[in-house]
Amino acid sequence: KAGVTQTPRYLIKTRGQQVTLSCSPISGHRSVSWYQQTPGQGLQFLFEYFSETQRNKGNFPGRFSGRQFSNSRSEMNVSTLELGDSALYLCASSLGAMGNTGELFFGEGSRLTVL
Amino acid sequence: QKEVEQNSGPLSVPEGAIASLNCTYSDRGSQSFFWYRQYSGKSPELIMSIYSNGDKEDGRFTAQLNKASQYVSLLIRDSQPSDSATYLCAATAVGYQKVTFGIGTKLQVIP
Numbered sequence: 001k002a003g004v005t006q007t008p009r010y011l012i013k014t015r016g017q018q019v020t021l022s023c024s025p026i027s028g029h030r031s032v033s034w035y036q037q038t039p040g041q042g043l044q045f046l047f048e049y050f051s052e053t054q055r056n057k058g059n060f061p062g063r064f065s066g067r068q069f070s071n072s073r074s075e076m077n078v079s080t081l082e083l084g085d086s087a088l089y090l091c092a093s094s095l096g097a098m099g100n101t102g103e104l105f106f107g108e109g110s111r112l113t114v115l
Numbered sequence: 116q117k118e119v120e121q122n123s124g125p126l127s128v129p130e131g132a133i134a135s136l137n138c139t140y141s142d143r144g145s146q147s148f149f150w151y152r153q154y155s156g157k158s159p160e161l162i163m164s165i166y167s168n169g170d171k172e173d174g175r176f177t178a179q180l181n182k183a184s185q186y187v188s189l190l191i192r193d194s195q196p197s198d199s200a201t202y203l204c205a206a207t208a209v210g211y212q213k214v215t216f217g218i219g220t221k222l223q224v225i226p
Binding site (some may be wrong): 031033035041042043045048050055056058090096102103104105106107108109 | 149160164
């Protein structure tokens with residue numbers, strides 16, 4: 001059974017640019033969550049999607065957005081990049097049922113560096 | 116105040132000892148709790164989940180939950196160098212599709 005796939009794995013951007021990250025969840029999983037991980041803040045919740053609907057959103061500015069497609073694949077976009085956006089962006093999938101929203105399966109992450 | 120609090124460590128224990136990792140949470144609506152392990156340069160992986168007060172054992176791992184004290188812990192018996200990693204405590208509430216993580220405790224098992 002294939003795991004969660006994130007692309008690209010590494011990318012370097014400059015301030016002001018935008019970036020799109022992609023996540024393919026485990027087959028059969030309908031929930032996709034995105035997290036930002038930095039050494040000082042740990043894992044910070046960005047948003048969660050289920051059946052193409054955003055069900056919850058973290059405390060990030062509107063420059064951070066996402067979407068989910070009918071095949072459960074998800075993308076997140078960060079516009080007008082800032083130096084502080086440099087981080088590891090992790091995608092996690094789960095079945096999405098109410099009882100196991102905490103049982104997450106993570107991808108390997110996309111390491112974003114903003115220069 | 117973070118919703119899930121952990122000491123970032125590092126916590127150093129000798130090989131074969133019991134490692135005790137602790138976590139407190141502030142949201143009394145939290146009902147499900149999880150421990151994830153993250154090796155350096157890798158992504159987190161779920162190792163334990165606990166939903167009711169008391170202890171839950173799985174091999175060398177025991178998770179403990181005390182909802183009255185809003186306290187969760189993870190005990191690792193017979194610690195091995197391969198257990199050296201960062202352990203993330205996480206919590207979620209029924210009806211909320213957001214999992215909140217602590218900053219993680221770095222565990223070092225000394226051979």
